[in-house]
C-alpha cells in the first residue's frame with residue numbers, strides 16, 4: 001500500500017482539481033477556513049460554504065477524520081483578547097484500509113512554539129498497555145442453543161448471601177461460564193467458516209446425487225448461520241444502532257468497531273494542574289484522586305433546621321406502592337419493553353440476556369411442581385437426578401381466528417408425550433381438558449400471567465400409572481387470534497417397586513417425542 005504523508009494546503013498553490021487523481025491513504029489537510037462554528041473561536045461567524053470543495057474531495061477518497069487529543073484548535077492569529085481568533089484548520093485523515101491497518105492511531109495537537117499552526121503528532125501504535133477488558137454479553141451467543149445450558153447450569157450454582165448478593169454472584173458466575181464457553185466453543189467462527197466453505201467447495205464438485213444435494217443444502221444453511229453469528233458479533237462490537245436488518249457486511253461493521261473503540265479509549269486527560277497526561281497509571285491515579293476529592297468530606301452534617309423544609313409530595317399510598325416488591329409478572333412486563341442491546345449494566349448484561357433466558361424462570365416452575373409431586377410420593381431423593389436429566393422444548397403456537405364456515409381451527413384431542421407441559425396463552429381462550437368422567441371442560445387461566453402445568457404421558461409412565469395425563473384440545477371460537485407458549489419437559493422414570501411392578505415398556509422420551517411428531521401417531525394409552 002502506498003503511504004502518502006504530506007500537507008495538502010487548499011487554496012495556496014495546490015488546487016482541488018489537481019488533487020482529483022491523487023489516491024490518499026493518510027494525509028494532513030489544512031483548510032483555509034473551518035466548516036462549522038464548533039471548530040472556531042472568535043472572529044466572524046462561519047459561513048456554511050466557506051470550505052469550498054474540500055468535503056467532496058474527502059468523500060470521494062472515503063477519508064475518515066482521525067480525531068485528535070489536546071487543544072481543540074490548531075491555528076491562532078496570535079492577537080490579543082477580542083481580536084484573537086482560533087480555528088481547527090489542520091486535520092489528519094486516513095482512508096478505510098489505512099484505518100483498519102492502524103486501529104490504534106492517535107493524533108495529538110502539541111503545544112505551538114513558533115508557528116501560528118500547532119505541530120501535530122500522529123502515532124500509529126498504541127503505547128499504553130491495555131487493562132483487562134470488562135465483560136460484555138454478546139448478542140450472537142443467543143443464536144447458539146448451547147448458551148442456554150451454559151447459563152442454566154451457571155445460574156443454578158447455589159450461592160449464599162442477601163437477595164442482591166445472590167443476584168450479583170449468580171450473574172458473575174454466569175458471565176465467567178459464558179466467557180470460558182465463548183473461547184472453547186464459539187470463538188473460532190472464522191476457522192469453522194473456512195472448513196465449511198472447503199467442504200461446500202468439494203461437495204459442489206461431486207456428482208449431484210440426492211444425498212450430495214442434501215449435504216450441500218445443509219452446508220449452505222450452516223454457512224449462513226455462521227455468517228449471521230459473525231455479523232451479530234461485529235454488530236454488537238460496533239454498536240451500530242441504526243441498522244436493524246443485516247446484509248452480512250462484516251467488513252463495514254469491523255471498521256465501525258475500530259472507530260468506536262478509538263472513540264471510547266481515553267488516551268489523554270488534563271489533570272488539575274492543566275497538564276496533559278497519557279500514561280495508564282497517571283490517568284488511573286488522577287481519576288481516583290478526583291473522585292476521592294469529590295466524595296470525601298471531613299465532617300458531613302445535616303443542618304437540623306432543614307428537617308421538614310421540603311414538604312413531601314408523595315402520598316403514603318404512593319410510597320407504599322413504590323416500596324412494594326414488584327411481582328414476577330410486573331418485572332417481566334417491564335423487562336420486555338427494554339431495548340435489547342442498549343445500556344448494559346456494569347455487569348455487562350443487556351436486557352437481551354434477561355429477555356432471552358427468562359424461560360429459566362418457567363423451568364423453575366416446572367421443577368417446583370415436580371418436586372411437590374415427588375415429595376408427595378416420598379421419592380424426593382430422585383428429584384435432583386430428574387432435574388439434571390430434564391430437557392426442555394419451547395413451542396410458540398398461533399391459532400388464527402376462525403372464519404364463519406370453519407369449525408376445526410385449533411388442535412385435536414391428544415395427550416402430550418412429554419413429562420410435563422407448561423402452557424401460557426394471550427387473553428384468548430380455547431383450551432379444553434377432558435375430565436376422568438369423559439367431559440370436556442374449558443380451561444380459563446385465572447390471570448393474564450397464569451401458567452397451566454399439566455402432567456403428560458411420560459409422567460404417567462414414570463409414576464407407573466399413578467399420575468394422570470389429561471387429554472386436551474384447543475377449540476377456537478370468536479374472532480381473535482390466539483397465541484400460546486408451550487414448554488415441554490422431557491425427563492426420567494424410575495418409579496417401580498414391589499407394590500407397583502413395571503407396567504410400561506421403557507422408552508427414550510425425546511426419541512419417542514420425535515417419532516410421534518413425525519408419524520402424527522397416537523399414544524399407546526389412547
Ligand SMILES: O=C(O)CCC(=O)C(=O)O
Nearest residue numbers: 397416423431474484486
Ligand atoms: O395451545 C395450547 O394451549 C395447547 C397446545 C398443546 O396442547 C400442544 O401443543 O401440545
Ligand SMILES: [Fe+2]
Nearest residue numbers: 414415416472
Ligand atoms: Fe398438548
